[in-house]
Amino acid sequence: MAGFTLMATVLNPGACGAPALVLDEPLSFWGGYDPVRGMIVDQHHPQAGTVLAGHVLVMPGSRGSAGTPAGIAEAIRRSVGPAGIVMASRDVNIAIGAMVAGRIYGALIPVLALDPADYGRIGTGDRIDIAADGTVAVSPVARG
Amino acid sequence: MDSLVLGERDRALLAGAGGEALQFAMELVVRAARIMGAPRLIDVSFAHIDACHYYGRAHLDFARFFVERGARFAVPAWGNTLTVGLLPPQPREGADPAVLGEARELAALYVTLGCRPVWTCAPYQIPGGPGLGEHIVVGESNAVSYYNSVVGARANKYGDFLDVACAMTGRAPFAGLHTDAGRRARVRFEIGGLPEDIRRTELFCHVLGHLMGRAAGSRVPVVTGLPPETPADSLKAIAAAGAASGGIALFHAVGVTPEAPTLDAATGGARPEETVAVTPAMLVAARDSLSTAGAGPVSMVALGTPHFSLTEFERAAILIAGRRIAAGVPLYVSTSRFVAEAARAKGWAEVLETAGATILVDTCTYFAPAVRGARGRVMTNSAKWAYYAPGLIPVEVAFGALEDCVETAVAGEVRRAGRLWSDKAWGL
Numbered sequence: 300m301a302g303f304t305l306m307a308t309v310l311n312p313g314a315c316g317a318p319a320l321v322l323d324e325p326l327s328f329w330g331g332y333d334p335v336r337g338m339i340v341d342q343h344h345p346q347a348g349t350v351l352a353g354h355v356l357v358m359p360g361s362r363g364s365a366g367t368p369a370g371i372a373e374a375i376r377r378s379v380g381p382a383g384i385v386m387a388s389r390d391v392n393i394a395i396g397a398m399v400a401g402r403i404y405g406a407l408i409p410v411l412a413l414d415p416a417d418y419g420r421i422g423t424g425d426r427i428d429i430a431a432d433g434t435v436a437v438s439p440v441a442r443g
Numbered sequence: 444m445d446s447l448v449l450g451e452r453d454r455a456l457l458a459g460a461g462g463e464a465l466q467f468a469m470e471l472v473v474r475a476a477r478i479m480g481a482p483r484l485i486d487v488s489f490a491h492i493d494a495c496h497y498y499g500r501a502h503l504d505f506a507r508f509f510v511e512r513g514a515r516f517a518v519p520a521w522g523n524t525l526t527v528g529l530l531p532p533q534p535r536e537g538a539d540p541a542v543l544g545e546a547r548e549l550a551a552l553y554v555t556l557g558c559r560p561v562w563t564c565a566p567y568q569i570p571g572g573p574g575l576g577e578h579i580v581v582g583e584s585n586a587v588s589y590y591n592s593v594v595g596a597r598a599n600k601y602g603d604f605l606d607v608a609c610a611m612t613g614r615a616p617f618a619g620l621h622t623d624a625g626r627r628a629r630v631r632f633e634i635g636g637l638p639e640d641i642r643r644t645e646l647f648c649h650v651l652g653h654l655m656g657r658a659a660g661s662r663v664p665v666v667t668g669l670p671p672e673t674p675a676d677s678l679k680a681i682a683a684a685g686a687a688s689g690g691i692a693l694f695h696a697v698g699v700t701p702e703a704p705t706l707d708a709a710t711g712g713a714r715p716e717e718t719v720a721v722t723p724a725m726l727v728a729a730r731d732s733l734s735t736a737g738a739g740p741v742s743m744v745a746l747g748t749p750h751f752s753l754t755e756f757e758r759a760a761i762l763i764a765g766r767r768i769a770a771g772v773p774l775y776v777s778t779s780r781f782v783a784e785a786a787r788a789k790g791w792a793e794v795l796e797t798a799g800a801t802i803l804v805d806t807c808t809y810f811a812p813a814v815r816g817a818r819g820r821v822m823t824n825s826a827k828w829a830y831y832a833p834g835l836i837p838v839e840v841a842f843g844a845l846e847d848c849v850e851t852a853v854a855g856e857v858r859r860a861g862r863l864w865s866d867k868a869w870g871l
Contacts, residue, residue, distance in 0.1 A: 363690045365493040365582035369603040373499030392602040
């Protein structure tokens, strides 16, 4: 499949390039995620045990714990957070967590919101390149 | 994203006129406002801070950023529960000392910033808090729901860091549950068909909250059929259970909560999108889904999630007076320093301690990796504890009423004498 480009709303600016990891369900970054290992630990989550480091995390949004921004910021501090985050919703908690990590640690992790229709076009393993203006270049991998 | 109109002071803070700390705080508030599509910011009068609850060094570094720049909260700010208690008893002998030290340091930093050290998830039990119609900032999920629903104050569910930023600037995005439109009920739960004696029990309210959380989605629910004199502890149960199982940040109950004198008042005159007629079968299924463990010996009994109120202390003291809990089965009562002191003044704390109970302040049993007995089968009266604990600590949960929990602690094994455990009582 040929590559394509999507335009996203920038919730926290940054640029990165990494393979996509698509979550089937929202994730809480407090209680559902271990910021020391960068791993999903919510045993009810279909992707429990998955490490998010080195990927562009693609997910519907976060689940509502107040601690989610701190979980994101702590994972970024430890350099085990996702390289970038693309969501189908304008998730304040994820954006604020990344913004605080940017200010305190200088780590500019892009956080974007896509239209739900565009969101569905990204699959796990696709190469994602995010530019600071919110352009998302997608190079799909072959899927059977 | 650019319909936001800022006030003069907002713009001045953003430009750095209040110093670096307030500038960053306003940047966070403005970022949130743009993401939420808020047209403007509003003044807030109170904050319940969740960012004092330690989850890693990022929490410390964020607080230090403000402390080092001499910043202070602009509005009264009260602290949520901590990961570790600051007062004795300290039952966490097995926990990582570095983490405990950082958790304590974080609490101290927030006191420096002006946080009142109440360290409770139930700040609404302490006098002097916000009232009807006030715009406030709250992060802890059960407190968001209680303040919105029972007090009638107005808060969105604020995540860590944004809570601090709003309390520093005294400003918050005017969106969601701060607006009249955002507070209107869209889904109705009709419980009038259930036996009235059931509807009057606290256990029912835990189960109802759990069920509503699962079914309401992101919609504000309204309950019809809740008895008008439903006590605060039962409303706390609905708030906590609904926030845990589904993220309810506001519920109305016609004839009970302040913004719902009538169904029309709760919905803004609109017809609910959906009406759920709650059946006995639905309640029994919800009740049973809160227990992962069956009958048998227990390793601990956990009360006080959210924090035990003074009226709960009184009820528990009456149930346990003159009795003794089983050897090796700790009974923990989690509460705030404030309520613990009041319970001590009334003599109820001593009644519980004489029976062998441990009163735990500033924190909660499910944050504590080394609370004695926090493994195996644990009995609780809290739907919130039942929902979260199995994911946080290695336990199975037996859920029951406060009366059942006391009987279980005394017997050392699960006791559910309450007639609510007979399907017949629920009308099946």
